[in-house]
Amino acid sequence: DAKTTQPPSMDCAEGRAANLPCNHSTISGNEYVYWYRQIHSQGPQYIIHGLKNNETNEMASLIITEDRKSSTLILPHATLRDTAVYYCIVRVGYGGATNKLIFGTGTLLAVQP
Amino acid sequence: EAGVAQSPRYKIIEKRQSVAFWCNPISGHATLYWYQQILGQGPKLLIQFQNNGVVDDSQLPKDRFSAERLKGVDSTLKIQPAKLEDSAVYLCASSPELRGGYEQYFGPGTRLTVT
Numbered sequence: 001d002a003k004t005t006q007p008p009s010m011d012c013a014e015g016r017a018a019n020l021p022c023n024h025s026t027i028s029g030n031e032y033v034y035w036y037r038q039i040h041s042q043g044p045q046y047i048i049h050g051l052k053n054n055e056t057n058e059m060a061s062l063i064i065t066e067d068r069k070s071s072t073l074i075l076p077h078a079t080l081r082d083t084a085v086y087y088c089i090v091r092v093g094y095g096g097a098t099n100k101l102i103f104g105t106g107t108l109l110a111v112q113p
Numbered sequence: 114e115a116g117v118a119q120s121p122r123y124k125i126i127e128k129r130q131s132v133a134f135w136c137n138p139i140s141g142h143a144t145l146y147w148y149q150q151i152l153g154q155g156p157k158l159l160i161q162f163q164n165n166g167v168v169d170d171s172q173l174p175k176d177r178f179s180a181e182r183l184k185g186v187d188s189t190l191k192i193q194p195a196k197l198e199d200s201a202v203y204l205c206a207s208s209p210e211l212r213g214g215y216e217q218y219f220g221p222g223t224r225l226t227v228t
């Protein structure tokens with residue numbers, strides 16, 4: 001699986017959009033970009049994933065650059081409950097032999113009141 | 114639907130003792146995972162089951178760790194004997210088999226402290 005690079009920490013004001021970047025310059029054509037988050041003392045929680053098109057769900061939006069070497073997770077209106085470590089992971093999605101997720105150290109997003 | 118259940122939530126043992134963790138995945142999920150998360154790091158996969166068969170245990174320290182998933186439902190992870198470096202949160206996750214690379218659902222974890 002390709003490796004990802006994320007900033008170790010970011011701050012965001014409550015009510016503003018949080019934009020979390022991720023670099024994955026060695027991503028392969030069949031690898032998806034997944035985002036999970038982990039709130040303190042809880043297990044990781046799936047947020048969103050995509051291959052090449054931008055994706056949106058009730059939690060967030062995922063913007064993937066045309067060359068797929070980087071992506072941005074957008075939380076449109078951050079709240080204090082969004083304070084968490086956000087993990088960007090690239091892996092073979094459908095049809096892979098395993099569903100292995102390789103977590104890095106992620107980005108600690110601190111939403112400020 | 115009910116989430117992934119794990120017990121106990123916390124455990125403190127002395128080194129060289131043994132310990133066991135239990136996980137009950139989401140009903141109907143064929144794939145079950147155990148992860149180890151050391152403080153300040155992301156989770157690391159220890160073992161993956163598909164029903165009651167092992168798919169990947171390449172990162173499991175087999176000299177002291179063992180895991181089983183009898184009847185393809187709940188699972189136990191055991192450490193015997195424990196070392197200080199085993200202090201970590203042990204996370205269980207499950208995912209539906211037929212949905213390929215869909216998301217994994219994680220339990221709250223068991224925090225193990227080895228003294």
